[in-house]
Amino acid sequence: MKQVVAALMVRDGRIxxxxxxxxxTMPFKWEFPGGKIETGEQPRDALRRExxxxxxxxxxxxxxxxxxxYAYSEDNTVELRFFLVRDWEGQIDNHIFxxxxxxxxxxxxxxxxxxxxxxxxxxxxxxxxxxxxxxxxWD
Numbered sequence: 001m002k003q004v005v006a007a008l009m010v011r012d013g014r015i016x017x018x019x020x021x022x023x024x025t026m027p028f029k030w031e032f033p034g035g036k037i038e039t040g041e042q043p044r045d046a047l048r049r050e051x052x053x054x055x056x057x058x059x060x061x062x063x064x065x066x067x068x069x070y071a072y073s074e075d076n077t078v079e080l081r082f083f084l085v086r087d088w089e090g091q092i093d094n095h096i097f098x099x100x101x102x103x104x105x106x107x108x109x110x111x112x113x114x115x116x117x118x119x120x121x122x123x124x125x126x127x128x129x130x131x132x133x134x135x136x137x138w139d
Contacts, residue, residue, distance in 0.1 A: 001069070001077045001078065001079055002036060002076075002077070002078045002079070003036065003037040003043075003078070003079050003081070004034060004035065004036055004037065004078050004079065004080050004081070005034045005035070005037055005043050005044075005046050005047040005050065005080075005081050005082075005083065006031070006032040006033065006034030006047070006080060006081070006082050006083070007032055007033050007034050007047055007050075007051055007059065007061075007082075007083055007084075007085040008032060008065060008082050008083065008084050008085065008124075008130065009032075009033065009059075009085045009086075009088075010084065010085070010086055010130070010134060011086075011102065012102075013104065013134075014102035014103055014104055015032075015102070015103060015104075015105060015108070015124070016032070016033065016092075016100060016101070016102055017030050017031070017032060017100070017101050017102075017103055017108070017111060017113075018030065018031055018032065018033050018054070018094075018097040018099070018100045019031075019097055019098040019099040019100070019101075020097065020098060021096070021097065021098045022098070026114055028098065028112070029112055029113060029114045030111040030112055030113045030114070030117075031113065031114050031117060032082065032117070033050065033051060033054050033055055033097075034047055034050050034051070034054075035050040035053075035054070043064075043081050043083075044061040044083065047059070047061050047083055047085075048061055051085070051088070053095065053096075054094075054095055054096050054097070055092045055093060055094065055095065055100075056090055056091070056092070056093040056095055057088040057089060057090040057091075057092055057093075058088060058089040058090055059085050059087070059088040059089075060085065060086075060087040060088065061083050061085060062083055062084035062085055062086060062087075062133075063083065063084050063133070064081055064082065064083050065082055065083065065084050065129060065130060065133065066080075066081075066082040066120055066123075066129060067079070067080070067081045067082070068080050068116070068119065068120065070115065070116035072115065072116070078116055080116055080117075080120075082120065084130070084133055105124050105125050105127070105130075106125055108121045108124055108125045109121060109122065109125050
């Protein structure tokens with residue numbers, strides 16, 4: 001099973017989403033920044049590395065807010081761990097994505113996300129996830 005980490009980066013009541021390029025698998029799908037955990041890496045370290053590579057920032061990785069498994073096929077299952085990221089050093093600079101957007105939680109279902117992210121997207125949009133952590137910031 002492939003292990004993947006992703007950041008739920010929140011700023012001013014919006015969450016950062018990223019669009020894959022035409023050259024990546026599942027082209028032009030939206031996702032949260034992050035990537036595969038490499039052998040011997042801890043999840044938070046992997047996410048910190050991925051955010052540096054993808055966005056050029058030094059992130060402070062917060063609490064893990066969700067963990068789920070998704071089978072794209074019989075031989076392609078991923079375990080996704082999502083962490084809240086509210087603080088980082090540096091300016092976000094898109095190094096690898098086709099596009100990045102800051103969106104309100106209710107706008108998330110309007111984007112064509114990866115299949116593995118769909119349940120999480122619904123939970124965030126409906127206020128079932130991150131509401132306690134972010135309180136009135138989501139309003």
